[in-house]
Amino acid sequence: MFIPRTHPMSLACLAGPFLKRILLGGLCALLWPLSTQAADACHGSRDLVVVGHMDDDLLFMNPDLSSSIQAGACMQVLYLTASERKGGLEYMYRREQGVRSAYAFMAGRVNEWQQARLMVGSASITQFTLRSRPGIQLSHLRLQDPWLGPGWGSLTPLSRAESVPGQTVQTLDSPRQTLNREQLVQTLAALIRLYQPTSVRYLDDTNPVPYTQLCWRCTGHGHPDHIASARLVREAMLAAPGNYAQIGYVDYPIQEQARNLTLNEIHSKTEIFRRYAWHDQHACKGPAVCQEPAGPAAEWVQRSYYTSRADYPASLLSDSNGKLYFFASGEQNDAINQWDVHAQRWISLGGRTPEALSAFHYTDGSPGLFARDATGQVWFSRSPDENDWLAWQKIPGPRMLHTPMVSRRDSQAVAMGTDGLFYWSSARQPDYGWGAWTALPALEHAAYPATVSLDRQGRPHIFASNLQGQLFQTYQQSDLTWQDWQTIPAPPSSGGLASILNAQGHIELYLRDRQSQQLQRLIQGSQQSWTRPQNLGLQYVGTPALSLDEKDHVVVAVQKTPGGAIVLLDQGQEREVDKQSASAPALYRLNGTLYLATRPIGPEQRYRLLERRHGQWVQVALTQPPPPGGGQSFSEAPAFITQPYVQP
Template sequence: MFSGVRRLAPTTRRDLLTAAALCAIVPVGMAAASGARDASSAGPKHQPPALTTVSPSGTWTAAGRAPRTAESVVQIVAHPDDDLFFLNPEVGQSLRSGRPLTTIYLTSGEANGVNAPRRKDAQPRLFPAERDHAKYAKARQNGIRAAYAEMVTGDATHPWRRTVIATAGGGQAELDTLQGHPHIQLVWTLLHEAGSITGDRPHSLHGLWDGRVPTLGSQLVHGGEVARNFAYDREQLIRTLTGYLERFRPTQVRMQNPTPGRLDRNLKCADHQDHRYGARFVQEALARYASLGGRPHFTVQTYIGYFNGGLPGALDPASGASKARTIDTYAGDGGAPNACKDAAGCGDRKVAAHPKRNWTSTIHHAGDTGTNWLLIGEDGTLSAFAVLDGRIAQWHRPAGTGGRTGQARWSGPAFLTGTGFDAGIQPVTLPDGRLAVYGTRAVLGAGPAAYHREVGYTEQRRPGAAFGPWRSLGTPEQSDLVGTSDISAPAVSVGADGATTVFLRDSSHQLTARTRLPGGTWAPWQALGGRAVHSDPVTATDSTGRAYVLAATPRTVLAWVQDRPGGRVRGPLATGLPPTTLPLTVRPDGDGVRLYFRRPHSGNIRTAHLRASDLTPVRDPHGLRAGAPARVTDLGGAGGYGPASVTPAGWGDALLAARSSTGDLATAWLPAGVDPRPQRWSRTGFLLAGAPSGTATGSGGVVLTALGLDGRLYWTQTPRKGARFAPWQPVDAAATGRGDVSATPARSAT
């Protein structure tokens, strides 16, 4: 039990109530197209190489027929360039892998209509600084086409085929297909943008979401394929987006953050209003699409937007430079003047003046899977949990099914109750052997004012039995208006007496907790303090039974520790750790815990051992001044970003698994001993969704799992030291949705 902390006051961040209006009002469009394309019928499924095979994440795509793969990535963003700034390098990784990718732009991004550098000392203007919204929107289209063509073919001038498609909402959209590469497509929904980051703009996605305007109109581009104006009401926009999903049949959807939070310094929204409300319309469409049958399973990944500029850079120098070069191409830099031969311009000249803002050196997922989603029971039973189709999916492998990998008897996915879940779920094993799964989800409500996110759980009625209903724990937030429902994924600590504590980072960037007492009663939400926490919290228990909770700020890592098992918690405490790229992994390690994290601007994995006796009270607002800096060991790596999976094997070594700089899964063995250094890193060659998860087996071996971009669970294992890993195998063969009648949008807590 976590006691002795102050109760979360109902007036926390009172000033937000008066500042909330700053975050409202913004438009953005969406569109959908009729028709269908069955990606899974294109041919044999892609089989990833063996774990020990070192190979690139993808090769340059050759012109010709669409690749034979079950994968289909759909990206939906508010403005042209949101994908390049906030989703890349994952855009380029998918393009170079040869898999189908479609990017959908909701608005035309016309801004103030002036396509010119913002600074007088910028490069000379190649085009007049006239105010022409249609021409500026066209110039941005030209820049996007050049950037995508260059990422795929190496030639920014590679031609596109441009056509008009009817949308399910009654309007029209432009569909661009890269010639010779029919699996690479761009969709221009052509809606009017807000024209302001946080200003009051009723004719916007924000205004349409809130019902301040009945319809949102179009913004056509100069010389575009779509020649007639149109407008969407709220329902038409959702139908348009749902139609897109039906047409392109994604196995992964990439989208912007619907709950970006507020800035501490002025309480303004931390992201563009078009990003936020465009993403909420996407959530509505995804909920509707998920209820349909006959579609492939899909994962969803959300991305932090503008606030990336205030976070440590997550990309290594080479990846950051590559991302910056793509932005330069989009801006029209580096090529011959008017290479596209368009009077509107060949790129976004505003970006040419100041393309960085630290956005090109980083990428941060707004929610991730974490690395603790694979559990093993005392009898050797394996259970993996992830979010597919907005629902919690479970894969199961009974005990005693070792043998040859081709004969392993995995089953799944089977779906638990509830809908609308975020990716970062947390399964745990209770003292009596039952499993419980905690997570957060968006509740869309009967109207836009009802939108919020909640944390909750579902648990087995008895060990090995079915899971019960979803039980909501509510939220520590006052309202969506105050904090935009910006809460983290949960971390869950389970005591030997059965007391369970759920930890969250709230929208005030502090840690909060709610504890389930041994008798089953849940205590109220309590504030645990801290400042500028922006990571998901993580937790582990040392050999004495004391729980540790750790969370990252942009400058360091803060800690909270129990004085004794089941006792009160102290914190925040200074760890003396340097800045990280935010995602953390923690494991028990003797009388303390061992933390794993990434080095900024490198991707290298670092580790530090933390003990409660070494942690000191925070003495400054940023938690930097500690009694002594923690000793950090650099384990190297293969670049990349996101959390690292760390799995101790029975013989003492540990398996490290993490996303590499090219987006595929990389692994290395970390030898046991003092101040260890890992052996060489190996690339698996396939792109993954989220982060990997591993577990030690009862016989001392290791099982490693990962989600593919095709929506399937992949797994491999090694039984003993020195043995080769088995080839990666998918658990399910078809990965097609069953259209369960229970897969309906979340409307209220169940």
């Protein structure tokens, strides 16, 4: 049920105890307040979810949504279309009742909501707030949603407005609104700025099939509204950048992939969807006679997969016996995968992650891995023996916006939390666990990621920049507290931070100059003194890969442009190693030999391993794609080892 408030809010609107007025472009919006108190009420996490239809979130984004809600996160869901399917306003209202029932069930609260009308950007939106937990809000733009033709193979109003220049889409309810593509993007960007999310969740924008060639249950095909909504969100995020995770979800094609949810997750996802389906007359006629999820929905509730941009980098690492491996998050299976260079095979290590992983060494030389799940929890695992990995364990403390940056040989990690603070952790001895995240001093307007290196005395130094591009450092003092952030004289940067301890015992820091986009290098003298920035004259994207070479000189590998060449910078000499690469490079030195790994461009997730011999780069391996299955919840992953995957 809900308590209606049908009049539109004016500039003189008064907010209740859990609502706040926010002015944007002369319009008044009601959103969960963005104060420190609100952040505490959200347990540091604010999810913004944007989908085309009511039920897209329940079928394709769970169990992540329910996990976030159960962890205390706030959630703002925006449904772009009315989802009326020729059923008019009455059917739209029933589906809206269904999603409210599902979210109340996820929150474990009474299904009572407060209704309001608000303006965001160019659009008037209907919003429902869960009365007993006002951090959960469901908003509806209510764009008309018929097929503009006989059905599949036709455009919808949303997909037409997204793809055809000059076209518009109208809302179904009153007051009637007409919006073009630019206004839709502006509205989504305004919502991002207002809500200040810690994560933005959307559907799959990467589906290559043209809207008018999509068909129902065809292999690899999605829905035009799903794809259009995701493409609008992606553009809005470019217009409203910030410190938030970006997580895309595959829709219909997950039915073609291996089941990757546990029985508990499937049961929970099923019961949540049923709370919605009881109100959807096309799904079932009520609780007593409801067979949902049925048909393809029965497949969807058993799976959840993330979109990838086919650009995941590899991480190179050796085990304690000096055997080389590399690791990669699966672009198809979402799992953590290990490639055995000598046996030429993949082994899936479980887990389910939407982003790249980090690899590191423990002090005894054994390899370890970091991965982040889609709710922000960071997990680690260790291999005590060859091909043997321990069950994933969670680092206690706050949730993180990204996989931690790690000092590969020193078991030190840094990451930005959802509260905007940087956190540090290190491996413990002798149990090889990781300590709870320790908050570093606050850095105003911080940008992520940061980088960490140990100095010659073994003290960790952390380097970061703010949104204005200023460069800062902090280090751990003798009493184990952290020095306040100190500025480092350098031109404004646009990220691309990386650091390494050179053979002379000095930290070298690399960054991207904001104006020229070129690689800059600073070398630490004393604890807080630095050389003047040296422009190395090389434009690049992403983060540099650093290593010591065969003669202990620092060598740098960068990618010049997205999908472009990999260039190596060694003792001032620039050399192109690969003309094209889908990923950033990875560097690693093992037994005096330098290795480099990249992902070739193409739909298959393969990796190319190069070895430098007498100054020449030689390909020593080209992997098969990782296995199509093997991903699963970190918390329910078994102790390893699983059977290795053999490419058929």
